């Protein structure tokens with residue numbers, strides 16, 4: 393989603409802001425812009441397309457000043473265009489915005505009636521003109537902000553600059569992330585820590601319903617009631633090196649390949665003590681266990697559902713956060729709600745978590761992004777510790793989420809009295825996973841050949857049974873988002889209840905077939921597909937005549953979310969690359985989905 397950056401300091405602002413935008417590119421966007429307070433007032437430059445295009449424009453016609461704001465836009469109100477790109481200007485102010493103003497239409501109608509004119513289709517310009525109208529009345533930035541936030545409905549993080557106060561940046565947060573950092577010479581604010589890291593590792597995170605006024609080396613924080621508040625900086629543990637491609641052509645390939653190392657870090661110090669550093673008290677609830685998440689994080693939770701059920705007979709419900717947040721439910725202090733999110737900023741997951749918390753349930757977040765909104769909102773947080781995931785398609789976060797959930801499952805099984813030998817045997821198996829992954833990744837060449845054979849197809853089925861089924865679901869999601877091919881996943885027993893009617897020689901199926909009792913049943917389903925001229929790519933340790941074969945190592949089927957997922961991720965990567973797609977920033981997608 394949109395990225396915002398602001399700078400005030402002793403440097404020329406444009407290169408700093410461009411570097412900040414480059415660091416936010418991974419979030420996904422369709423246009424970019426910058427506004428700088430120059431000696432002749434605020435000057436802005438905007439482009440449809442990438443930050444590189446903005447940089448070219450700034451090279452042709454530099455805009456010089458030491459305070460400014462910048463933006464990458466992911467269109468919500470109005471199509472991607474220069475007209476709708478941020479920053480917006482009005483009177484002496486310029487604004488950038490991440491989020492959605494839900495009551496923009498009513499506000500805009502009122503402002504038009506009052507004689508104000510608009511130049512874009514965005515909700516952001518409505519917020520700016522509303523602010524300017526309030527400033528005209530109050531002649532005070534602080535008072536105008538306090539009145540503005542009373543009028544706005546929705547989620548937002550704004551950065552505002554003002555020609556009359558040329559070194560000042562104002563940041564306002566309600567529902568979308570905003571962080572600000574400071575060193576001796578510079579103040580830099582952004583929607584994402586990543587944009588700050590080349591300046592400082594000490595960051596001030598704003599809570600919802602807070603704003604800051606910064607400039608000339610000072611940052612003052614306020615709440616929406618107008619009170620001045622204190623804010624203690626946090627030392628950030630990420631570093632910039634982790635955010636580089638490390639010799640790989642794409643972040644995605646790097647992140648797929650670094651899964652063994654990432655998993656080693658996620659598991660470090662946590663397997664033997666079953667997460668006791670993070671979860672100090674008994675976690676087994678008397679009541680329900682519910683996982684809430686979106687996308688890949690949701691798919692990771694599905695693996696947990698299967699695993700804990702096999703391990704201890706416990707039933708877990710997995711809900712899309714976007715549905716859960718609006719459904720009636722019977723949560724109480726006896727319920728455990730686990731929210732999963734790589735970014736820690738997914739709007740639906742955050743709201744679903746808050747809903748669960750408000751109903752009294754105990755909440756645990758499994759999150760990657762340090763000090764993110766979801767991490768801060770949950771009662772207890774388990775960090776993935778896998779370093780930044782930059783490619784929009786999630787890979788290493790998936791395997792880390794499943795691993796941490798497996799530990800949660802073992803912890804619950806142990807608290808419910810499972811035999812120590814059984815738990816210890818699982819701990820040992822989990823410890824071996826990174827090595828199994830490394831061995832596989834070193835010998836995964838056949839996947840690229842299979843991608844070369846199939847990358848021009850338009851449709852794919854993915855099928856699986858048992859724990860192979862949620863793995864196949866995640867495989868299908870990867871193919872869709874990266875290659876833009878239609879990919880649908882079914883529990884293979886369902887094929888004959890409808891989907892098999894689509895099978896012909898042009899509609900291939902990827903069958904995820906780890907060992908175990910259900911594999912023979914899946915093989916029968918594969919035969920039914922082949923009998924109807926369907927091509928099948930079999931991902932298994934056991935071959936079946938007439939299928940293209942992705943050979944897997946002999947492992948326990950319950951480890952397939954860590955190992956069988958690898959060729960599925962690679963297949964999607966190679967197919968997308970062969971098709972010439974933007975692998976790290978697939979069209980229409982964003983890394984951090986901060987709108988509903």
Ligand code: M6R
Pocket residue numbers: 686687688689732733734735736737738741784785786787873981982983984985
């Ligand atoms: O940051 P989150 O884990 O909360 O993100 C959830 C989804 O938006 C995310 O997994 C999305 O589906 C990815 N593009 C999948 O690769």
